[in-house]
Amino acid sequence: MSFWPYYGLKRGISTTSWPDGEEDSVGITPGRPRATQSLHPEESAAQCPTQALRVVKQQETSEHGVAVDFSRCIHCQRCRTGSHALPWSRDFAWGASTASAQPVLGSRFSASLHVLYIDAGACGACVNEVRLVDAPPYNLHRLGIFVTATPRNADVLLVAGPITDAMRTAILKAYAAMPAPKRVMGMGTCAINGGIFGESFACAGGLEKIIPVDLWLPGCPPPPLAIIHGLLSLVGRVAPASLEEQP
């Protein structure tokens, strides 16, 4: 006799109502730095080990500020506290269209989107976050998004990691085998430009070096809701964010 259904029911519903409702549970996202006006922009920007923060000076107003390039941020948190801290958001709507993005997939896919995930050198953190999108707190299925293990059924190719050399062939083959229309999403700062690993003898340092990409999802790692935001914005169900923020 199995009591599992009972144990499950006893736990109750833990699924977020986002995107229909608000979601601001603590810890659901690490948040990220916001661009800001600042009297000491140099000090703030100097804290960043990856040059994600840039000093911006407006000629006319002589107002100074710090711009944030999310594609370089590896969530080291050094700009989060201390005397030169930037304000941090607690959002997770981070998916951003690339310059070469194709149009959104549209309503035909809004209740049936199939995703193929490829790990191209992701560390355990991105892997763990992507595994959780399927878990009850996030429950991808309720949104009509399904994970598939074969490229022939896939509408979206989701790639994490800095694109290791040994995974190039697998990515190229999967991409070629996907039926049109297809979209590609690069997840995590690593997929955008190699992140902390960069470009090297072992890594291409960015998914765009090998296939066209429609959506970037910055973050190190992007939390589960950010992954869902990215997938929904490929369909056009939510608005994409921007990869940079100006003060």
Next chain:
Amino acid sequence: MSISIELQTVLHSNSALSWHEHSEQWLQIMCPAEQLPTLTRYLLEKEEAEFATLLVEELADQENLTVHYLFYLPATGKLIELKVAVKAGAELPAISDTVHAADWHEREAWDLYGLRFSGHPFLGDFVLHDDDWPEGIDPMRRQFDGSKRPDAHGTGAEWAPPRLLQEEGAIVFPIGPVWGDFNESGLWLLETPGEQIRYLHTRLFYKYRGVEKIAEGRTVDQGLLLAERFAGASAFAHGWAYCQALEQIGACQPPPRAEQLRMVFAELERIRHHAANIAEIAGSTALSVAKALAQGIVEDLLRLSARLCGHRYFFGVLTPGGLREDLNTDALEILHNNLPAIDQRMRALEQHLEESSSFLDRIEEMGTLDSQMAKTYGVVGPIARASGRNIDLRRNLPYGQYGFLAPDVPLEEEGDGYARLRVFFAESRISVKLILDLLAFLPDGPIHSPCPVREGHALAWVEAPSGATFHWLRCTADGLITRLRLGTPGFRNWHAFERAIEGAAFQDFPIILATWGLSVAENDR
């Protein structure tokens, strides 16, 4: 130095050996190559030494390569290093026939440094895949420019391991490199005559990011960012080992409060890591409610972590000399109040699983690594403890304040999937208790001591969630890394995995894999 009389006798009676005490704990023996096998055998058989890791260094001012064979004595906590100088391209006697755990290390050194090990049966296609990587280029050598791909290419031919199974109708069934829903990349070739897996060929390093190479020339500060991110599910453990190496070099002692809070974070990471493994085990047997319950625990622990320190995976929490930020009273209270409930949920889940006989049927006597094999392969972490190997660096080689607060080490004998599950649960419980104890006696005071950057090298270690990790760091006076060696538990345990698969039924492969809970990212680096 307190080494055994026998070892002293060996050292004094052998005029070819010279030695040096690098520190009170660390004995370095300069060993001519031809003495290596005898000395290794002596250490293993007479001193019951454990193999820590092997690493090659090519120092700028030296003509030869240096190979460091690092061992430790679990009974006394001493480190013993055999240091061998060898000309580039020359041959060393293999030690892997004595220390089987060194097998993959030797293959790696061949691939990345072009060092040959005489008597080693399988050198070739390992870290660098021959279809992709040009022959004869050794990327860890100094002259190799790690910033870009070499112009030459590999053979392009698809990799085919030697087929061991010759009977008629036998097939090789490939799994990977892209497989399942959200799996890490790797290739597993199962040789089977039909139902039963006779042999498994594991081919990893699809995720090789060359972390040890790209670390060279970067600042020690950048090195910490790499150490945290190459295996992000154990970010804190690896970050901590790295920080300890820097602290040894800088002769810095982090304040007690920082040391204890580090233990708190490390144990939290262990619980979350084990809960994620349990979720995968439940999922592999299609027990979806159990998987969901375990994932709920994982998610709540991630949220708790983010509340404590801003990051779900503890990135950016550590700094050499201590912690970047203190935990205030509120945060400590949140932790103190939430942990018992999480512990309760883990216990309930364990009990429900124990009562599910159909579930137990699928993991009992499954993927067994018996205690002899576990010893031979020198497996580490929960895998070792599930196979009767009573070993844990927190107790055998204490760091931080584990010397004063040594956790219990749960031990199982069977070495099967069920034993591993029990160890995951037991360790989580012990970690909860340890955290609550630490919180009860948390000293006040600073959380950071200055950690000066100096020239030097160090070996540091942590019992990561998946087992012993050893980080070797060498840096210049300007704080540039000249060598970073990551001797990870993943690299150690994947080596033994093949042994646990042989004889299993075909459809049990994913279940066995889940009960091992191995990280590919941690292996591949």
